[in-house]
Amino acid sequence: MAFDAYQKREFKLVGTRVPRPDGIDKVTGRAMYGADPVAPGMLVGRILRSPHAHAKIVAIDTSEALALPGVKAVVTGADFVLPQDAFLADIGENAMAQGKSLYDGHAVAAVAAISAEVAKAALKKIKVTYEVLPHVTDVDAAMKAAAPVVREGLRLESVPDGAGGNVTHFCEFGHGDLAAGFAKADKIVERSFKTAATHQGYIEPHACLASVTADGKADLWCCTQGQFNVRWLCSELMGMEASQLRVTPSEIGGGFGGKTTVFIEPVALMLSKKAGRPVKIVMSRDEVFRATGPTVSTSIDVKIGMTKDGRITAGEAKLRYSGGAYQCMTVEMGGQAAFACYDLEAVRTQGWNVLTNRPKEAAYRAPGAPQAIYAVESVVDELCQEFGLDPIEVRIKNAAKKGTKSSYGPTFDDIGLMATLEAAKKHPHYTAPLKPGQARGVSCGFWFNFGGNTCVTLNVNTDGTVGVTEGNPDIGGSRASISLMAAEELGIPYEKVRTIVADTASLGFCDVTDGSRVTFAVGIATIRAARDAIKKMCGRAAKIWGIAEEAVEWREGAAHPAGPNAGKFPPMTLAEIAAVSFQTGGPIAGHHEVNADGAGVSFGVHLVDLEVDKETGATKIQRYTVFQDAGKAVHPDYVEGQMQGGAAQGIGWALNEEYIYGDDGRLQNAGFLDYRVPVASDLPPIEAVILEIPNPGHPYGVRGVGETSIVPPLAAISNGISRAVGKRLQQLPMSPPRVLKAIKSA
Amino acid sequence: MRYEKPQTVAEAARLLSAEKGLSRILAGGTDVLVQMKSGLIEPDLIVDIKALPGLRSIVAEAGGFRVGAAVAGAQLAEDRDLKKAWPGVVEAANLIGSTQVQGRCTMAGNLCNASPAADSVPALVAAGATVRIAGPGAARDVAVETIPAGPGKTTLKKGEFVTSIFLPARPARSADAYLRFIPRSEMDIAVAAAAVNLTLDAEGRVTAARVALGAVAPTVLLVEAAAAALIGSKLEEAALEKLSAACSAAAKPIDDKRGSVAYRKDVVGVLAKRAARIAYTRAGGKQ
């Protein structure tokens, strides 16, 4: 067994609900968010945005704006030299338009001025001449041969001949003989679905402060899920060496995937470079909706065959995703995830990425999976109804398990789907009788999870405390979990450990906080860094005792002679070793750097009871339970928070959230009034049932939990509503007008 | 931009009349400040009316209630007598915003902001409320439904403003109710709304009724055919169906991001029925 592989153990601290380290700062308003830093001589940056969905930028005249007293710099697309790499060029092109406005809200120019008033006035003085072009915002319309082509030259070789001009990517997954599979079915259901683009809806708008000095060094403070990624993207776009740009992440007011890239950061850097002064940009809510990264909008066909006793014989899905006016690989994840919950002999998914005049997609919790699984789980539910079968029984019958060749290739190791389904089946929620007018919906969900590049430094202080330095912004309680794991491994109290998130100059590269990777991967690095420190502390004790290093072992927070032959010495605690460290060789620190593997896939099952007002089409969610495998819940409060949070966002997505575009291609609901996230009174208490099926790839058995929970709500709620109204719903969101229409046509 | 907080009604009227640029009254500010912040309006003069005598109190008058133009939603909720006499008006005004907004927002501001979806307005219209207008000339009283002229527009003339809203005395066995439809349960804007105000006789027969609809036309609608459907009935199913049909027919909504024409017409009829049932029960009727 590898040194770090999972070993069953009794935990002292892991699994307890210790106070969160960031709690007091957050509730007292002291936490430093992206908009909080100030610098001497700081200017205000503001961005001018295109009102056109699709337009050629014929000319930009900035002379009047520059002449305005108090304006210190103006930036347009012409200031940037885009990298050759297409991925990087797209990010730069999205941050500042290059010759064409590709969506309503696309940045076309920016100013830095001595005050917000001057900056606002300056924006009005920038004259942009547009030549408006035909636009397309709907994914199906964009697939058509006659559709206006959003951008030329993005098509990859994967795209088969004959696809429309907006198709940029094609992918295919699966195995087995589909025709033979469908031939074995007693019933085949084929349905088409559509899902609207949704926004992560984080409360904190994007904000940054950039300071570029005359000698080419720069500092950037920003709200992000990944400071190293910001450094990479911005240094490439600015033509800087990575080491000359230091990025410091702020406390974060929500990200959910949406803060894994850059929008305003390169603009602030360029303004600062030109103005020679620090520049702060804070987005308005309107800008956040129009010009950051919502999810893909999709159109999906699903065909599933089933025998009358509930065995799925074949499954097929065709997924058309649009990530806006840019190349987008999210459809790959949809194609891989669609049937991942099932053990199938014949399965195929095909995906197309389609360009539309919408903002560039950014990640949103389990990107691509909720849409695909919504479509598949809807058809599975319809087949259960057809045959009068229990929806959980059918899922148990077909569930993927250890040894299943997954629909996307790999063979599964220990996975928790079956245990999760069994837990749901036995739970009082599932056995509770429905009240008149109520209906119940069920859905499974899946997410891959990720490991990735991670560094941790663990410093043992001379007073017996420990500082953990890690490089991943804490978006879901990771500092508490990391401190818990460090304390567990070292054998010291949780309170003795403080974990901080470092800037890019203070630690080696860390991948973005995404893919539910932090508690898993930073956890591994922390445990290994603690073991490294333990080894060093044992060495110091050996030195003091005058015995061999191998003759010292670490137990309960102290070095002990390993056995009677090692000699008789009283144990030395971490604090005692640390106190004399300057005399025994100097400060003690543990390190670990890893590209972590073995994240372990994650499954969840959601149950919902709901009621539909048959006269208005309004849905009331009455009871909601989430079942999910956490491997090991390091801090159960946070795990429950992730499970509940994903469910809450999924409920919003299912019922009301959507990007609404007018015929003019402009976004009509760029604010929280008409982009309707659920408010507290829309949600029932969400019960979270944590299962712990240890992940073999983590020393404590941890699995990521941050994303799976947003996958099942869409289908669970759609299945509930469809049962309540006697008609299969096929479009998200299931807003009251849409549901009333279904009721009237039932 | 100038900010003024006059101490007399005459001074307020003078300031408003003299201003050459754009002026705005500031009551609770829950519309005006939001509009300024979003850049929708850039007023040259703001006249805060909260210091004007009598504008922040509710006083009994001729068996009814005179509600000052600067009385906040939360204050209405605390007035037991008002709530008892006009439960529909108070529930409508209390639907505005959140607890925080309730501490500020006024019915007069709701009326004069002239949103077709303003929540307190249909209830005030169904109640037969009048508003007192001050201005360069003598004060005058007008029916509340004459104030809105279209989205964002009122019939108030230069220098004029509302000083109070009057809710009249009520006969025995009278009650009102207001319902709006929103996709969420809170913090939303009406997709359609209905207010019903009823008086019953001793047998539970409707002797007088007023029905007003919100968010289904450029201004609030007072639907006489809907009222006629109820008068003489004991709220039998047939009467309710007639009410609902009359409301759907009267509604002239638009298609927009908040709802389609067909949806709004449907739902406004449903709301009217439901509001009528609530008002009927409140008035002591038994269905």
Ligand SMILES: Cc1cc2nc3c(=O)[nH]c(=O)nc-3n(C[C@H](O)[C@H](O)[C@H](O)COP(=O)(O)OP(=O)(O)OC[C@H]3O[C@@H](n4cnc5c(N)ncnc54)[C@H](O)[C@@H]3O)c2cc1C
């Ligand atoms: C978060 C939030 C939620 C909201 N929710 C709702 C809701 O659910 N339903 C709803 O209907 N509204 C809602 N609103 C809008 C607003 O709160 C209401 O319209 C409120 O009643 C306005 O009252 P006010 O006193 O704050 O008006 P102000 O903002 O002070 O004034 C509104 C307008 O009326 C004019 N005005 C004010 N008083 C007078 C007067 N006495 N004479 C002449 N003109 C006058 C002002 O010049 C201005 O144009 C919401 C607003 C916010 C910010």
